[in-house]
Amino acid sequence: MATVTFDHVWKKFGDVVAVNDLNLEIQDGEFMVLVGPSGCGKTTSLRMIAGLEEISDGSLRIGDRVVNNVPPKDRDIAMVFQSYALYPHMTVRDNLAFGLKLRKTPKADIDKRVQEAAAMLSLENLLNRKPRELSGGQRQRVALGRAIVREPAVFLMDEPLSNLDAKLRVQTRAEIARLHQRLKVTTVYVTHDQVEAMTMGQRIAVMSEARLQQVGTPQSLYDHPANRFVAGFIGSPSMNFMNVTASGTGDSVVLRNDAIEVTLPEPFRGRLPASGNVVLGIRPEHLAMSGASAAGTLKGGADVVEYLGNEELIHVNAAGQDIVAVIGSEHRIRPGDQLNLQVPLEKVHLFDPESGVSLSPMAGQAAG
Amino acid sequence: MAGTRQDRLGISPTAAGKHAILIGYSFIAIAPVALIIINSFKERMPIFKQPLDLPTAETFTLAGYETLGKRGDFGAWLGNSVLVTGGSLLLVLLLGAMAAFALARYRFMGSRVLGLYLAIGIMIPIRLGTVSLLGILQGLGLTNQLAGLVLVYTAAGLPLAVFVLSAFFREVPRDLEDAARVDGANDWHVFAMIVRLARPALAAVAILTMIPVWNDLWWPLVAAPGVPTLTLGSQQFLGQFVSDWNAVLAALTVAMIPMLVLYVVFNRQFVRGLMGGALK
Numbered sequence: 001m002a003t004v005t006f007d008h009v010w011k012k013f014g015d016v017v018a019v020n021d022l023n024l025e026i027q028d029g030e031f032m033v034l035v036g037p038s039g040c041g042k043t044t045s046l047r048m049i050a051g052l053e054e055i056s057d058g059s060l061r062i063g064d065r066v067v068n069n070v071p072p073k074d075r076d077i078a079m080v081f082q083s084y085a086l087y088p089h090m091t092v093r094d095n096l097a098f099g100l101k102l103r104k105t106p107k108a109d110i111d112k113r114v115q116e117a118a119a120m121l122s123l124e125n126l127l128n129r130k131p132r133e134l135s136g137g138q139r140q141r142v143a144l145g146r147a148i149v150r151e152p153a154v155f156l157m158d159e160p161l162s163n164l165d166a167k168l169r170v171q172t173r174a175e176i177a178r179l180h181q182r183l184k185v186t187t188v189y190v191t192h193d194q195v196e197a198m199t200m201g202q203r204i205a206v207m208s209e210a211r212l213q214q215v216g217t218p219q220s221l222y223d224h225p226a227n228r229f230v231a232g233f234i235g236s237p238s239m240n241f242m243n244v245t246a247s248g249t250g251d252s253v254v255l256r257n258d259a260i261e262v263t264l265p266e267p268f269r270g271r272l273p274a275s276g277n278v279v280l281g282i283r284p285e286h287l288a289m290s291g292a293s294a295a296g297t298l299k300g301g302a303d304v305v306e307y308l309g310n311e312e313l314i315h316v317n318a319a320g321q322d323i324v325a326v327i328g329s330e331h332r333i334r335p336g337d338q339l340n341l342q343v344p345l346e347k348v349h350l351f352d353p354e355s356g357v358s359l360s361p362m363a364g365q366a367a368g
Numbered sequence: 369m370a371g372t373r374q375d376r377l378g379i380s381p382t383a384a385g386k387h388a389i390l391i392g393y394s395f396i397a398i399a400p401v402a403l404i405i406i407n408s409f410k411e412r413m414p415i416f417k418q419p420l421d422l423p424t425a426e427t428f429t430l431a432g433y434e435t436l437g438k439r440g441d442f443g444a445w446l447g448n449s450v451l452v453t454g455g456s457l458l459l460v461l462l463l464g465a466m467a468a469f470a471l472a473r474y475r476f477m478g479s480r481v482l483g484l485y486l487a488i489g490i491m492i493p494i495r496l497g498t499v500s501l502l503g504i505l506q507g508l509g510l511t512n513q514l515a516g517l518v519l520v521y522t523a524a525g526l527p528l529a530v531f532v533l534s535a536f537f538r539e540v541p542r543d544l545e546d547a548a549r550v551d552g553a554n555d556w557h558v559f560a561m562i563v564r565l566a567r568p569a570l571a572a573v574a575i576l577t578m579i580p581v582w583n584d585l586w587w588p589l590v591a592a593p594g595v596p597t598l599t600l601g602s603q604q605f606l607g608q609f610v611s612d613w614n615a616v617l618a619a620l621t622v623a624m625i626p627m628l629v630l631y632v633v634f635n636r637q638f639v640r641g642l643m644g645g646a647l648k
Contacts, residue, residue, distance in 0.1 A: 052546050073552040085543035089564055099551035146551070156550075 002063035002076070002153040002186055003028050004049055009058035011044050018044045020210040022058070029184045031177075033201030035191055036233070040207040043158055046190045050079050050156050062154060073102075078147035079156040082163070084139050086131040092118075092142050093127040099150045117145040120179070137168045148179070155180075155187040161196065173200060194234050198222070206230050226363045228356035231281050231349055237313060239281045240323045243353065246276040255280060255350075258319035260298045265345040271359045273352055278359065281349035284313070287325040290342035298323065298341040302333050316341065401624070408432050408617035415613055432618030435605075442619070445601030450626060451514050452588075452597055453581045456521035460577045461570060463522070464529030469559050471530065472537035473545065483534060489527030494520065495586055505591055512594035520587055525577040532576075536569035537562055571637035574630075582627055598623045 004026040011019035019041040026032045034042040047053040048060060051072035059066050067075055078099070087095050096117060100110045118124045121141040131139055140160065147155055160176070161169045177200055180187055191197055197204045198218045206213045206221065206229070214226040218234075225231035231239045244255040246264060253264035255278065262280075264272070272278055282298075290297050300318030307329060314333055316323040325341055327333065350359040357363075379387075406422060407415045414427040421427070436442045471483045494501070501520060502511070510516030540562050548558050563570065588600040602619040605612040 047546075050546070050550055052549070072546075072549045073554070077550065079547070079550045081543045081547055083541065083543045085541065085547035087544065087548070087561065089561075098548075102552035102557065146547075150551070 003061070004032075004154055004186060004188065005061040006045070007059045007061065009045075009048065009060055010056045011041070011048060011053060012056045017210050019048070022212055024205055024212060024215060026186060026188060029186055031180050031187045031189065031200060031202045033189045033191060033197040033204045034207060035194055035197035035201075035204055036207035036213075038192055041210040042190045042192075042207050045207070046079075046156050046158055046188055049075075049154065049188060050077055051075050076153040077156055078150040078152040078154075080143045080147050080158065080160045082159040084131075084143040084163075086139055086142055086146075088131050091128050091130055092123060092134070092145075095131070095142055096127075096145050096149050099146065113149045113151070117149040120148065120182075121145045121175075136164060137172070140164060140168075140172060144176070144179070148183070153186065155185050157187065157189045159191055160189075161191070162193075176200065195236060198234065204234075206233060208233070224358070224360060224362045225349065226358055228279060228281070228351045228358075231351070231358070235283055237284045237324050237326070239283050239349070240287075241351075242280045242318070242321055242323070244278060244280045246272050246278065259300055259321065259323075260318065260343065262296050262343050262345060262348065265348050265350075267361055268350050268359055271361065272350075273354075273359075275353075277353050279351040279353050279356075281351060282343055282347060284324040285326045286344055286347040287323075287327070288342040288344070289327055289331055290340045292340065296343055296345065298343055300339055300341070302335050302337045302339055305333055305335055314339070404617050404620050405624075408614070408621045410614075412614060415617075429614070432612075432614030432616075433622075435612060435615040436618050436622065439615075441596075441601060445596050445598045446622070446626075448514060448595050448601075449582060449598040449623070452517045452521065453578050453626075455514070455518040456525060456581050457574055457578050459518065459522040460525035460529050461574060464526050464533055464573065465563050465570065466559070467526070467530045468533035468537050469562060472534040473558070473562070483530075486527050486530045489524075490531060494524040498586075498590060502591060512592050514592065514595055517587055517592050517597075520591065521577075521581045521584075525581070528576060529573045532573050533566065533569055536566040540565050567637045571634040574634050578630060579627065582623075 006022045006024040009019060009022040010017070022041075022045060034045060036042050044053055048055050049062070051067065051070060055068050060068055062075060062077070087098060090098065093114060096114045097110050100113065105113075114127070115124075118127055121144060123138070123141055123145055126134060126138060126142075131142065134142065140163070143160065147157075157176070161172055164172060173196060176189075189196075189200060201218060203215060203217055204221055205215045208229050214221060214230045216224075221230060221234045225234060225239075228241065232241070242257060242260060244257045244260065246253050246255055248254050251269075253269070253272075255262050255264055260280070287298065298316075298318055300316035300323060302314050303317045303322070304315040306313035306315075310329060312327050312329045312331070312333060314325045314327055316325055316339060323341075325339075333339065351357065352359060403419065407419060409423045409429065409432075410421075410427045411429050411431070414421065414423075418427075423429075467486070471479055471486075505511050505516045505520075508516070510519065544561070544565075545558050548561055553561070583599060584597075585599050585603070588595075588597045593600065598619065602616060602623070605615040605619065
């Protein structure tokens with residue numbers, strides 16, 4: 001087992017910067033998720049740990065060893081690929097054993113470890129099959145097994161669930177989490193799916209446009225996003241954003257636009273930009289139905305109602321802006337209804353309109 | 369009844385047309401070969417009088433084959449052909465695969481230009497260089513040597529081999545190579561795996577390479593008449609005034625056998641769906 005440390009790491013493909021000054025320390029035994037939209041540099045970062053991409057600048061350490069120029073085979077890592085990349089001409093047994101054979105592990109030891117991994121992943125009955133005779137889920141398990149038998153210091157997983165159907169994905173998600181609890185091997189897991197990130201990661205590193213945006217536990221990212229990107233990326237449905245203007249002074253500062261009027265929450269006092277323009281963020285699940293058009297509410301007409309069973313996703317047209325609210329389905333809202341939505345002040349996020357940086361004193365506090 | 373039968377067989381007019389063309393082509397391809405084999409078992413006169421007839425009790429003879437047996441050098445010719453073809457095949461596949469691997473899997477300056485340079489060799493017949501190649505062979509002391517022939521054929525076969533193999537090697541997904549490298553593979557392991565996965569391409573290249581070499585008359589004639597291959601040796605049965613047709617046809621028939629065997633061996637490598645299950 002080992003830590004993985006990015007120290008001012010850059011990756012450039014020609015003039016294109018794929019990873020911009022990445023600093024990240026992954027703890028021993030930690031399950032770290034790298035998440036972000038496609039092209040954000042997360043897979044490139046993972047491949048740099050694997051040794052499959054050269055590092056343009058900075059240094060990368062696995063444990064105490066700088067591995068910038070160490071070939072993949074000497075890094076003591078195992079990787080699960082998005083495409084699985086099983087060796088098509090080998091049986092499942094040989095796929096699992098391949099890495100051990102190349103490392104000249106004694107035959108008896110190989111057999112034992114292959115058996116153990118196969119048992120762990122319920123592959124015992126498939127050992128003599130070729131990959132083409134397996135279902136998608138089975139192939140995925142073989143890919144996991146190939147990493148497990150190696151007993152590496154670090155597991156690297158590149159979107160391992162993206163080719164599975166929805167049901168299998170949820171199952172395998174739990175399976176990987178269970179494997180990690182059992183093996184306690186440092187794991188770096190790349191995904192573009194924030195749900196996967198939130199459910200699996202002990203800590204999550206959010207990346208966008210080649211830069212690390214924020215690192216933290218799922219809770220800290222959800223509660224205290226460092227900037228507008230993280231706020232919008234983490235959580236589903238996404239956070240609502242509205243441009244508002246501050247007016248008044250002292251204790252009675254009010255944030256308003258045509259659809260909303262709320263008092264400035266206490267933690268933000270004295271932190272607003274001089275212009276008074278800020279971006280207000282509120283999560284759909286924090287909006288609640290309110291009877292009257294009182295202060296601290298958001299007014300608008302329901303546009304589209306998406307019924308989900310226990311709750312409804314309501315698209316509200318609030319003075320021309322599309323606001324999403326998650327409301328209990330007992331309210332039976334219909335398109336065209338005029339709504340007043342309660343905005344709980346303690347759940348409000350404020351961001352600088354220019355830089356997108358959070359104005360909250362708590363933002364990014366829990367970052368590690 | 370005829371109608372239902374046709375329906376059951378599902379032969380549409382277009383399919384029938386296609387089959388007519390294919391059957392016609394097969395006939396054109398097979399007929400000369402069949403004629404050679406049939407007539408190699410007939411007496412001299414019936415070969416000319418009834419060339420299309422199968423051998424009967426009266427016309428049947430093994431005279432041609434007996435001539436081959438009596439001419440002590442026939443075995444040597446066959447051996448020369450096997451050595452030259454086998455040696456060339458081995459070198460073309462080995463060197464071609466290695467060059468193709470480098471061109472397909474490594475990123476280096478000028479790899480594209482180098483690939484094109486090698487591809488030019490496909491378009492220029494090596495016989496155009498006969499005079500200078502003979503000079504080189506002479507300088508190396510390789511005239512009248514099987515090794516000289518092997519080198520010439522290897523040079524002639526490499527461009528196509530590199531071209532075809534590099535196209536196939538590029539098709540092997542990068543993830544497989546990455547997975548192998550993470551698993552501990554070095555360049556040789558990766559090379560072995562990719563060659564293994566591109567086996568159908570190797571088989572195709574092998575067939576394309578061996579047939580012209582086996583059949584070639586030119587290079588044995590100009591560069592190594594002292595160590596005749598089967599094709600060159602058989603020419604001795606063809607004289608200006610008298611030709612021993614029995615022996616010529618028998619020699620040609622025997623010459624087909626090794627090629628047929630190799631063809632069957634390589635053809636079995638065309639397994640479909642070799643990459644099945646690697647990805648997704």
